[in-house]
Amino acid sequence: MARFFVETLPEAGATFRLDGENAKHAKVLRLRPDEEITLCDGAARECVCRFLGGEDFLAGEAAGSPGEPAISAAVYLAFPKADKLEHVIQKATELGATEIVAFPTRFCVSRPDEKSLKNKLERWQKIAQSAAEQSRRGRIPAVRALPSYAAALKEAAQAELPILFYENEKSRTLRAAIEAGPFRTVSLMTGAEGGFAEDEIAQAEAAGLQICTLGARILRCETAPLAALSALMYAAGEL
Amino acid sequence: MARFFVETLPEAGATFRLDGENAKHAKVLRLRPDEEITLCDGAARECVCRFLGGEDFLAGEAAGSPGEPAISAAVYLAFPKADKLEHVIQKATELGATEIVAFPTRFCVSRPDEKSLKNKLERWQKIAQSAAEQSRRGRIPAVRALPSYAAALKEAAQAELPILFYENEKSRTLRAAIEAGPFRTVSLMTGAEGGFAEDEIAQAEAAGLQICTLGARILRCETAPLAALSALMYAAGEL
Secondary structure: OOEEEOOOOOOOOOEEEOOHHHHHHHHHHOOOOOOEEEEEOOEOEEEEEEEEEOOEEEEEEEEEOOOOOOOEEEEEEEOOOHHHHHHHHHHHHHOOOOEEEEEOOOOOOOOOOHHHHHHHHHHHHHHHHHHHHHHOOOEOOEEEEOOOHHHHHHHHOOOOEEEEEOOOOOOOEHHHHHHOOOOOEEEEEEOOOOOOOHHHHHHHHHHOOEEEEOOOOOOOOOOHHHHHHHHHHHHOOOO | OOEEEOOOOOOOOOEEOOOHHHHHHHHHHOOOOOOEEEEEOOEOEEEEEEEEEOOEEEEEEEEEOOOOOOOEEEEEEEOOOHHHHHHHHHHHHHOOOOEEEEEOOOOOOOOOOHHHHHHHHHHHHHHHHHHHHHHOOOEOOEEEEOOOHHHHHHHHOOOOEEEEEOOOOOOOEHHHHHHOOOOOEEEEEEOOOOOOOHHHHHHHHHHOOEEEEOOOOOOOOOOHHHHHHHHHHHHOOOO
């Protein structure tokens, strides 16, 4: 069933029309009368609507999105090269992330300037929306950029389970962190191509993040956040 | 430490030189005397070797590769479009797959012909080797192509835990399959862009595969095998 994100859901029983991009998309689908679509508000509420013909739809009862994980997982990643960031945004959305936050670290090679960032954030948000539609998410993850590593640490630390993955950490595992207790919000932080500097790790520990390993194999910077998110969703019964 | 795959490991204490691509790669690294490299036979044995200067190295004692997972996980995926297959080969290698096997299904859009397949397999194997070097694997996963879905099912079913992921399966989870018992070998089978036909699922069940869901979100064909592999490696204590 096709899926459309709208600002607000119509009242149950109301007749309505789609507008803008949604109207174009619906036209391309060549719906037949009585075919159904899903309208979603992007904040985990949705309703099934019936096509009446012409441009008209009949709104159904709204309910919580079945495609939303019960756990809230934020992906914090140091700016990688552009194509990798777009890749992570798309995949992390499919895998159920609540938000995707990019930030600079000392070894970042790629670091968008203030001027280009606004356009980029719009582009990234569209990638998240499109992936949310395709994967039947009820929520469009927010894609954000923070100006500093310190700001990222401060935010990430607010989750009940804040983790930073570091390739030189050998003993503390993601599993140990997950099994240590119940949590509803998680931050998963990973580095860029060049990894983290040692003092950045000390800074993260001081901010309250747990430093964990992702196993004996060295994962690329675009693979690590998605492997961690997959593992977390598995542990939370969502995969 | 730089990592080189060779046909056979030198005897401990022997002086040796690298050849071919490895020699070129070593030259680029501009090693200094007493710097160390790792030689690996691609079959999970490796030794640390010391650079003596010129082109000479001194071989150390061989041992098992610490980067190899204890579990053997084969990724079986229906031919997706070419760039997606290359993506899965690279990422599945990083994540610890033992082999990556592609095969046709009814709804496959992409299906390389016999003639181009030989060149493609060589290219795919190189992607696996390069990813194995970067991620510090001790084994280069074999990349293979099978001529039919039936052949893929027959092979995949030989694992102690053979699973096929199907988007219309709603109840049986990967976790239930994993927790049902001990296993050392796993097959993870996923479909192409168009998914599986219903009778293909019946055929897989008859062949002995377990049909599982990957959760409420619909994953793209290049995301599903990597999410499943990440989850499996997490469950096996490898992530």
